Amino acid sequence: MAGPAWRSSMFLGAVAVTLSVAAPSLAGDPDYLQDVCVADLNSEVKVNGFPCKANVTADDFFSGILAKPGATNTTSGSVVTGANVEKVPGLNTLGVSLSRIDYAPGGLNPPHTHPRATEVVFVLYGELDVGFITTANKLFAKTIYEGDVFAFPRGLVHFQKNNGDKPAAVISAFNSQLPGTQSIALTLFGASQEVPDDVLAKAFQIDAEEVDKIKAKFVPRKS
Known part of the structure; x- marks a missing residue:
């Protein structure tokens, strides 16, 4: 008959195997289980996301909201136009969204964070001073120009400032349907x-x- 030490060894080995199999499934968000789940924005059901609506059309996956510049006559001289799940219901469960940010000369998108997403900006036109600050209080900053790309890690404080004398604009991409x-x-x-x-x-x-x-x-x- 096997002794206590042998049984203990077998138990620990089984635990190790179980954890090694489970680990990949814990590494990221689970895959969605159907082709589409268009958000029912009028539903009173509360879930982590939005429930699916029954009647779906191509328009649920479309928006022209980012086509035109937003009005930058704000206190900060910038405006953010979101194309997230609340504007494009077809993004529900897909884990992506976009925004357009327009800046007047001297305009600032003030220091902020996105708790649920990493952000990547693509400069449509103009030039911007951008940066983010790590949890070690280190600033990573750079001036970016038309056609450039810059990434802001999830949850870190970041900003964009138009120090030029002409308007500027970027398209922002997020790995969340609603980055916050x-x-x-x-x-x-x-x-x-x-x-x-x-x-x-x-x-x-x-x-x-x-x-x-x-x-x-x-x-x-x-x-």
């Missing part, structure tokens, strides 16, 4: 409910009066 965006300044100073003044004052090493001045520049988000 958190603008750093708006998230902290325009949150609803408000982030307490003493938290912001201590974090930014400023006084409460300065916090109130900054908060006044941001419209609180709707909950």
Whole structure:
């Protein structure tokens, strides 16, 4: 009869084999299980994504939303036009989406993150100073021009700035149907409910009066 040591060895070996087989399935998102699952944006069913609608047409996979420049008369001098699952329902479960970003001369797409996606920008025209900051607080920055590509890793703070005297535009690609965006300044100073003044004052090493001045520049988000 086999002793305890032998049985223990066999058990550990079986665990190792099981984990080695399971590991690939844990390495990424699971494959979708049907050809298409067009998002039913009107459904009251809550899932991680959108439920599939029954009646599907070619228009569910189409949008001309990125064809024209967006209006850049904003406080930051830039505007983002999204072509995600909320605009193109056919993207549901496909794990991709696009945006167009237009910049006035001097326009800035303020520091922000995408919690669910890596972003790659392709410059349609103009030139931009772009960069991202790692969790070690190292800045990777570069000036990019028409036809260039630059990547921003998932979840890292990044920005784009048009320092030229002409408009600029990029197309952004994401490996998510709905990448999400958190603008750093708006998230902290325009949150609803408000982030307490003493938290912001201590974090930014400023006084409460300065916090109130900054908060006044941001419209609180709707909950």
